[in-house]
Amino acid sequence: MSQTSRYRAKLAVFLLLYYELPGQLLLTPSVLSSFLQHFERHRPKMENLLRNLYAMDPLLLACPLLISLVLLLFLPGKSRPRAPPSPPRLPVIGNLHQLTTRPNHALQVLARKYGPLIKLHIGPAPVYVVSSAEMAREVTVTQESSFPARPKSWAADVLFSGGTDLIFSSYGHYWRQTRKLCVNELLSVRRVQSFQYIREEEVGKLVAKIRLSCAEEADRVEINLGHLLLKLANDIVSRAVLGQKYTGEGDASEIMGALSRKASELTGAFSFRDFVPALSWLDSVTGFAGRVAKTSGALDAFLNQVIDEHEIPSGNADDLDDRKDFVDIIFQLQKEDRIGLDLTLDNVKAILLDMFVAGTDTSASTMEWMMAELVRKPSAMKRMVAHLFNHSIITHRDPETWDRPSEFLPERFLNSSLGYKGQDSEYFPFGLGRRICPGAQFAAAEVEYAMANLLCWFDWRLPEGTTAETLDMSDTFAQVPSKKIPLRLVPVPRTNG
Numbered sequence: 113m114s115q116t117s118r119y120r121a122k123l124a125v126f127l128l129l130y131y132e133l134p135g136q137l138l139l140t141p142s143v144l145s146s147f148l149q150h151f152e153r154h155r156p157k158m159e160n161l162l163r164n165l166y167a168m169d170p171l172l173l174a175c176p177l178l179i180s181l182v183l184l185l186f187l188p189g190k191s192r193p194r195a196p197p198s199p200p201r202l203p204v205i206g207n208l209h210q211l212t213t214r215p216n217h218a219l220q221v222l223a224r225k226y227g228p229l230i231k232l233h234i235g236p237a238p239v240y241v242v243s244s245a246e247m248a249r250e251v252t253v254t255q256e257s258s259f260p261a262r263p264k265s266w267a268a269d270v271l272f273s274g275g276t277d278l279i280f281s282s283y284g285h286y287w288r289q290t291r292k293l294c295v296n297e298l299l300s301v302r303r304v305q306s307f308q309y310i311r312e313e314e315v316g317k318l319v320a321k322i323r324l325s326c327a328e329e330a331d332r333v334e335i336n337l338g339h340l341l342l343k344l345a346n347d348i349v350s351r352a353v354l355g356q357k358y359t360g361e362g363d364a365s366e367i368m369g370a371l372s373r374k375a376s377e378l379t380g381a382f383s384f385r386d387f388v389p390a391l392s393w394l395d396s397v398t399g400f401a402g403r404v405a406k407t408s409g410a411l412d413a414f415l416n417q418v419i420d421e422h423e424i425p426s427g428n429a430d431d432l433d434d435r436k437d438f439v440d441i442i443f444q445l446q447k448e449d450r451i452g453l454d455l456t457l458d459n460v461k462a463i464l465l466d467m468f469v470a471g472t473d474t475s476a477s478t479m480e481w482m483m484a485e486l487v488r489k490p491s492a493m494k495r496m497v498a499h500l501f502n503h504s505i506i507t508h509r510d511p512e513t514w515d516r517p518s519e520f521l522p523e524r525f526l527n528s529s530l531g532y533k534g535q536d537s538e539y540f541p542f543g544l545g546r547r548i549c550p551g552a553q554f555a556a557a558e559v560e561y562a563m564a565n566l567l568c569w570f571d572w573r574l575p576e577g578t579t580a581e582t583l584d585m586s587d588t589f590a591q592v593p594s595k596k597i598p599l600r601l602v603p604v605p606r607t608n609g
């Protein structure tokens with residue numbers, strides 16, 4: 113092979129790699145090496161082919177796709193795994209522009225067009241989007257060891273002490289021990305039951321507040337139920353996690369709620385550092401880096417003070433009667449050397465922050481969407497009140513699995529054996545596999561108790577002038593698809609309440 117032909121062959125291989133071909137060659141190192149081996153084995157044939165190709169027309173060099181396609185024909189079949197389909201992308205930003213401000217909807221549209229497994233280019237690493245029950249189980253259960261960690265943004269690294277919480281830590285000893293701490297100690301069924309007094313007190317306060325506003329207003333009063341539910345979820349998590357010990361200015365639950373929401377927002381926000389590392393300095397120019405540093409500092413200061421106010425643990429971590437909060441339990445277990453890790457103060461703070469980030473908006477949104485759906489469908493509300501409840505509902509949208517997937521049809525669960533603990537591929541509101549939500553029991557106990565009370569004590573109506581069709585059901589997408597406009601409803605105390 114002449115020098116020029118060798119150069120051209122190399123160029124063709126380079127172009128093949130660069131363009132990644134519409135044929136969707138998955139360019140793993142093993143595919144590349146198998147390609148080169150194959151090239152070597154069929155060298156005379158390949159040389160001949162390339163010579164003929166280039167002899168035909170020098171312009172062929174400007175047609176890399178054609179050359180690449182021809183080369184692809186020589187790849188041995190078994191080492192040619194097909195990559196998932198990928199929507200066309202733009203230089204630098206890849207598919208970012210296709211996600212719009214409502215990525216969950218945009219992804220649904222892309223899934224309808226390209227199928228249940230899509231490859232997107234967002235930032236330096238490819239992102240695979242899975243949207244069918246079968247694929248979700250494949251990724252989270254069957255192939256779980258290939259997907260050991262969640263992607264971690266730069267902001268997450270700063271806010272969660274280098275990703276030493278549970279959500280962002282990679283699979284390994286640290287994650288395993290932290291997970292055990294959460295599943296067996298902080299969020300176990302027994303511990304969740306022991307927090308029933310918190311649920312009773314907080315839901316009781318909410319019901320009393322709504323009753324008071326009904327009594328104060330002669331006419332029917334419209335309340336911002338969305339805000340009240342967010343406050344409820346935040347107060348319950350706050351008391352369980354921090355015990356609301358805080359002698360500084362302001363309400364501990366509100367301060368932590370606001371800070372954790374900010375942290376969650378920043379964690380999922382666009383930053384140049386993550387997507388175009390060469391432009392990371394722009395994060396300082398836009399103020400993003402400053403906002404992350406400010407929130408991280410405020411979280412640190414607040415949690416330091418809350419932790420300082422906890423007394424040196426006494427008694428036993430297993431004693432459920434002492435009304436211990438998560439801070440007490442963690443330090444008690446650490447004292448008894450039962451965590452299997454030397455958790456630093458920063459690690460503990462990162463784990464506490466997880467509980468707020470993962471445990472407040474999720475539960476609040478679940479309740480808010482449920483109320484919005486129920487009030488639009490009085491027949492479902494009636495049945496719900498009659499049944500008071502089997503388990504929590506958030507809808508999944510795969511039309512292959514569900515009849516009328518976008519409709520609120522709670523009766524679909526009535527005679528179904530589906531559970532929410534990850535045992536079914538079709539229904540997994542708390543995720544599946546190794547990283548399944550450890551807070552499922554906590555959330556279910558809270559959502560069921562709060563919803564049962566709200567529906568038992570009050571009948572709920574739409575505000576004057578709003579109908580089931582005109583009630584705004586649009587969502588925003590942060591980490592949780594929340595209602596864009598908080599739900600406002602009219603509570604009518606039940607006479608038998």
Ligand code: HEM
Pocket residue numbers: 252278279280291294299349466467468470471472474475478541542543544545546547548549550551552554555556559
């Ligand atoms: C209705 C309420 C909730 C829903 C729908 C929900 C849903 C989820 C989902 C889908 C995941 C990801 C699972 C996966 O990757 O396969 C998750 C993870 C997680 N959730 Fe929840 N969650 C809820 C409430 C809670 C609560 C109340 C807590 C704690 C108090 C909590 C703590 C966590 C944590 C720490 C993780 C990360 C687990 C890990 O990576 O190992 N969640 N949740």
